[in-house]
Amino acid sequence: MKNxxxxxxxxxxxxxxxxxxxxxxxxxxxxxxxSILMVMVYMGGHISGAHYNPAVTLACLIxxxxxxxxxxxxxxxxxxxxxxxxGISCFIMGKSISILPGDGVGNxxxxxxxxxxxxxxxxxxxxxxTSKDHENNSFYGLAIGFTVxxxxxxxxxxxxxxxxxxxxxxxxxxxxSFGILWLYLVGPLTGGALAxxxxxxxxxxxxx
Numbered sequence: 001m002k003n004x005x006x007x008x009x010x011x012x013x014x015x016x017x018x019x020x021x022x023x024x025x026x027x028x029x030x031x032x033x034x035s036i037l038m039v040m041v042y043m044g045g046h047i048s049g050a051h052y053n054p055a056v057t058l059a060c061l062i063x064x065x066x067x068x069x070x071x072x073x074x075x076x077x078x079x080x081x082x083x084x085x086x087g088i089s090c091f092i093m094g095k096s097i098s099i100l101p102g103d104g105v106g107n108x109x110x111x112x113x114x115x116x117x118x119x120x121x122x123x124x125x126x127x128x129x130t131s132k133d134h135e136n137n138s139f140y141g142l143a144i145g146f147t148v149x150x151x152x153x154x155x156x157x158x159x160x161x162x163x164x165x166x167x168x169x170x171x172x173x174x175x176x177s178f179g180i181l182w183l184y185l186v187g188p189l190t191g192g193a194l195a196x197x198x199x200x201x202x203x204x205x206x207x208x
Contacts, residue, residue, distance in 0.1 A: 079165075096175035120191075
């Protein structure tokens with residue numbers, strides 16, 4: 001149970017900060033988002049592994065550090081945390097947000113950004129948080145948080161910057177924007193799966 005509570009809390013605060021900063025239209029949103037993810041990873045990494053993202057959970061499932069039933073419960077916890085956070089964010093700010101591609105951005109362009117940056121995020125997670133070469137390191141939270149910071153700055157204006165199905169499900173559920181939701185399921189989950197495959201190819205000694 002402690003793992004699922006931790007996944008709920010970590011995903012909640014990630015989605016909550018996204019809702020507040022995007023609603024307020026602050027230019028510092030990527031910094032706040034990367035920072036909250038970093039500290040939440042440090043908060044929960046020793047308990048649940050601090051996935052806070054169904055795409056990361058999928059990557060960990062393929063990598064073999066989590067089993068199918070537990071992975072499914074992780075995803076349920078993440079999605080519930082995201083929906084609650086988006087709802088509270090909407091209540092506080094008086095408006096909901098939708099995760100959508102930028103103006104004039106095609107679906108394939110947005111999809112490519114979601115795949116690539118989620119691949120980067122999941123690759124970082126697998127290498128800094130699950131590799132035997134980096135056991136008990138102190139930099140895993142920084143690496144993961146800064147990956148999301150860079151992704152939000154570079155890719156956010158193009159794809160909407162979810163890189164996480166729970167983020168899109170939470171906010172788009174509250175705003176009732178379901179038409180483009182497939183992009184934020186297919187893109188991040190594809191990126192997460194590819195990251196796990198590449199991890200297996202580049203870290204064969206992990207599986208000896």
